[in-house]
Amino acid sequence: MRYSALRILSQGLSGNRGWERIWRDPEPKTSYDVIVIGAGHGMAAGYYLAANHDVRNVAVLEKGWLGSGNTGRNTTIIRSNYLLPENQPFYELSLQLWEQFEQKLNFNAMVSQRGIINLFHSDAQRDASVRRGNAMLLSGADAVLLDEGRLRKMCPYLDFDNARFPIRGGLWQPRGGTVRHDAVSWGYARAASKLGVDLIQNCEVTGLVIEQGRCVGVETTRGRIAAGKVAVCVAGSSSRVMKLAGLKLPIESHVLQAFVTEGLKPCLPGVVTFGAGHFYISQSDKGGLVFGGGLDGYNSYAQRGNLPALEDVCEGAMAIMPMMGRARMLRMWGGVMDMSMDGSPIIDQTPIKNLYFNGGWCYGGFKATPASGYCTAHLVATGTPHEHAADFRLDRFQRGHLIDEKGAGAQPNLH
Amino acid sequence: MSTRLPTGGVLVDRNKPVRFSFNGKKMTGLEGDTLASALLAGNVRVVGRSFKYHRHRGIVGCGPEDPNGLMTLGTGNRLTPNQQATTTRLFEGLSARSQNHWPSLEFDLGGVVDKVSSLTPAGFYYKTFIQPRRAWKHVYEPLIRQAAGLGRPPRDRDPDLYEHFHAHVDLLVIGGGISGLIAASIAGRAGLRVLLLEQFWELGGRTPVDVEMLGDEAPRDWIAERVEELNALENVHLRCRTCAVGVYDHGYVLANERVGEGTGDEGELRNRLWRIRARKIILASGAIERPLCFVNNDVPGVMLASAVRDYVTNFGVSPGDRTVVVTNNDDAYRTVNCLVRAGLDVPMVVDARPVPGPVAAEAKELGVNVVSNRAIANVEGTKGITGVSVCSQAGEGTVLERLDCEVVAVSGGWSPAVHLWSHCSGRLRWDDTRAMFRPDRTRPPLASDGEEQMVVVGSANGMLQLDKVIADAAEGTVTAVRALGGDADPGFLPEVAVQSESPASPVWLMPNGMDLRTRAKAWIDFQNDVKVSDIELAVREGFESSEHVKRYTTLGMATDQGKTSNINGLAILARSLNTPIEQTGTTTFRPPYTAVPMGAIAGKARGSLFKPTRRTPMDAWHDANGAYWEPVGDWRRPYCYLQGEESVDEAVRRECLSVRRSAGIIDASTLGKILVSGPDAGRFLDMMYTNMMSTLRPGRCRYGLMCNDNGFLMDDGVVARLSDESFLCHTTTGGADHIHGWMEEWLQTEWWDWQVHVVNITEQFAQIGIAGPHARKLLSSLGGMNLGAEDLPFMCWIDGQLAGHDVRVFRISFSGELSFEVAVRGSEGLELWRKIIEAGQNFDAGVYGTEALHILRAEVGFIMIGDETDGTVTPQDLGLTWALSRKKEDFLGKRAQERSYLTSPDRWRLVGLLRVEGNTPLAHGAYAVSSENSEFGHTRMIGRVTSSYYSPILDRPIAMALVENGPEMQGTILEFVEKDGRVRAEIVDPVFYHPSAAARN
């Protein structure tokens, strides 16, 4: 069923009774060419396997409901303002895929390019912003260095003369923005389902079937399913699932929280990131101010967070937007991040044949969803890494080829 | 119309009128009123517009569960959106405005959406606005954003104050109703430290309204006695107007106390955020009444039955003359009694149950017409109710009769307020006989020791009859008190008769066979406009999980977070899926229970207190002498000192030349100073630094590099050996705390058998740098010690006296010039600084700031941590191999530096750059690009500028860069991409300037 204004009209006039399921709900088959575990990035991978590589005998297994992982728990920001040449083209590919998402998938995920501004507060931060902006421009992304005057015109509500960290300017990516996160998984599921990909919800993987160094299927709470290839895209659960294959990863699972205020009339055009504390903010189409900050700081699988991170972000909020004092925080929640040891992702073949791994997304997973699915599908279908994900290898830690955007070292709670 | 009754209203003082305004209209309420009760008393029935369809909305509840009464309070910098009328206490001069309408509450253009609501069902926006792509950004989204949102945001700096208060208690009791008071009394008598929190400003909860007698006393008297007794106990504290909003791990509770209401002057204390650590928590948060789903159940005048009797009893307010009561349980009959007693008309009780039980007979005795197995077929009216039609509950809605009325009091049963139970993973179970999700006491939130952290009691635990509530509160508290080692005695409990209540019958749709078309007019979430038909549509489209339904329809996502709508929504979902409700489960309850101002969470950490600034002893001098500040780590340092009308660039140039030509003085106190001592100190520093430090002789200094175990350069600085067993390690300004912690970490966790003591003495000493050809003359003129080349050779230090101060003088240089650093006790720093400045006047010496420092070091090719390094650069990359000891088997980072990627010949390495044309510095962070593209056709970057300045002494721009194979390409011209095009620069040695040899002696 194609979605359009006309369809809404015709359905509306007939009592909205003709809308169809947006994705099929099949029983798992006994065997698939490819099984993708995890329906976050995995849902995108499932779609691109079918759409780009004509691999359609695919199951995407989700242990809970579609979008129940980090896809439905993030602050919905998209951007490609990355510094390192290993990262930048990949995230730029992702941003370009976002720009085609709705028209290609016939689903409105509210891809909203209202821009993202990273504030800077000192000379040294300005230098770092210039460097990042240059790297972005050279990789084909967009970047504008805003001086204080121009920034004041764009965001008059910021506390430019903050007593502690005066705002000196910002690095602006006009094409950055936000996307309605749930709609992303729904859109991919609908399009993939139409191409024949089976989305199996409430199906937790309990074992990986490995015979003579080859992965040949999975054990699940809904029975054993055979597979030609298996791709693991399970974010915060990466270590647990890969342990089923006896593999240990350079990953720790940490909780990252997000927060939202009550709905307000529009006051923030795009995304704003504080340069002197853990705080970034945007306003959703419904009017809630969506904001986030740093990790809780210790290993956790709890999907709930603690108070210090909340205080941190509220302090950051009051530092740059002191009018926010009377806006009220409505809800806080947490997701389990797969924090890799250099802050960058892994999309690679594992030492076990036909078993592929996608993970280590840290906070960056949501914006990467299209490119991650795209490159994972490419890897699984062709056996070779996609050019834009060519450095996201498992062995890079052993080689010392770290992709460390922040230069924070092998400490996941600092990325 | 709604009005104030001639008598009644236990919470209001009829002798104290309070003037306020609503939408600019002047009104009068009474002291003790909420904004909601005052509005109802003034016959304001419509208080706002709904989020999506802009339908008229009236007050539904009497507390934080009310989804509709959202107001913008105050003006100017105290404008506060989305405040609940039901929890706002009326005060003199309060100004309230309704929200989400244009141009006015009465006539709202947004209401047009309601007229076409069949075209805008749940999730319609996912299916349209797709083409053309640009229209989303420029047309659709701006329109949607403008239509969405509720109140206008504040625009000005919040002038009021917020504070935090920390409390540590044995037992925290959440809720000041009868259960909470019983819990506090039992625990208080047992001598435990008890804190009781109540969100309302009165204690007692529903009991005074709902209960006739407690034992042989009126409930208010019994409660007053308890409160008096508790107030007399030193170990018990009761706090009203304080809502527990979040439960976090290990018994940590956040509560929001509303202190100022906007009545005081600007700068009043508005909220106090309680941060409570409790050994155990008693959750006595009560229950929330559910509405019923029938057609047009959102018309202003449809209210919760409990709220109706609250307004009558507590505020003496009649919500309307004629009230039809609609129920599926016995509890709503309390409202019948209350209304009849107040002399108001109850034309009919519509009881959905086939057999209503004894309470119906009692109501009939009062002359009320009770009909059973009946339902509401329709509510008439838009801005207020004009009447209802009644049908059979079992049927499809055929109207049996029609009644005039102004209020419909609904009760769909009660849902325990389990939110705080769930915040920290307490589990719920569905109780079929009570038709509610209840806390599962076998799976409570856990304490750090794995034991039960929270005990839930009373109606929060699903108890709805008074005798059971009392017994449950006592039993739960006794268990908790005993677990805490207290001696519990519930001897004071009132005797109440065993109550018999006929069971509620779960009614999720009214009538049961509601016509498909009318389901689009049966509301579940009043604020977000979610209807029965929306949930059914979601299910039809495959959104079958409760979370999917929430996210697709926005059910329960409004400011009330679904307090009245969640359970009804889940039940409708279960019904649509044809599964038991326990299988659909609930969505996750998340903090906060009620919304908390951002300012309250930030507390005092605002403005200059956001992060305290570290200041050197000379800070005030700098400030008084033209310092242009920059933040460096937690410190602030002068970037330069402005004189007269000069620009920052001019000041920096003047300061650089002063050092090169005469002398410059800099406050270097922020540099980290870490004292490392003990028999194994040398051996330890050999591990920490890439250099060999154990061979350094006492009295000598050595520049050292520190890498992390990943091989990357993290800090640098000069190490001075003070004695055989002690070293003073200088670090960068930003690195002091980190490096100190780093050393401690290794000593404590890896080499704990080594005898080394590390202490961070950064702030014990002020340090003053004097650099330039006249530096020695300048310092010597202070008198007290010999600083000749033989007395103090380069890279040595000596102790002595200067101008009467005990000092340690290091002869080290970061500029290539003759240079000294003088360390003095922090308390004497400013005095010595002034003396050096004064002496400097004879030698044409000036002070200089960090920018001059950076330029001077770049002129002589010294690297700067943070410029040339970014956590991914090795000493080898920077040509610092001379500082890597080859003799040592091990130092931190050594093994990691041997990995293939780090030894690759085409790593980017340090070079100097000189522009071929042009006289402005290269852009810091500009990239050099190769003439050949990468294998994938991308622009290939082959280097980047890490430092770039205009050198005053050379009178030309200079730069340092990391370039692929750079050192082997001296003389090569590279192209750098800048904003306005490409710039050519030649690779040169990074040492641009050589001070005269005399300077070194």
Added chain:
Amino acid sequence: MLKLTCPYCGIEADETELHGGGEAHLERAAGGAGDSELEQYLFIRSNPRGVHFERWHHIHGCGKWFHAARCTETMEVFGTYSAQTLRPPENTLSEIKRRRPNWVNA
């Protein structure tokens, strides 16, 4: 808001007083270690959902590092102990086994 008892100063400290330091009992690889050993030490983590032995720094307190055994799912703490040890002490292990009879130290 976690609380952990610092085994050095005896303070029951809020997590705001502490700084997490990741997995405990890692063996430092240096000198002649192979690339794989170095990788294990620097990067590879067990990251269990369940009992985790981990390092904490009482950074805004006595300044000492210590170890804790904590469940990463429920946040229960089984015990804290000295950082100057190569393996968890017996009393901590037996407390874990008491509460998690099926637990195996991987």
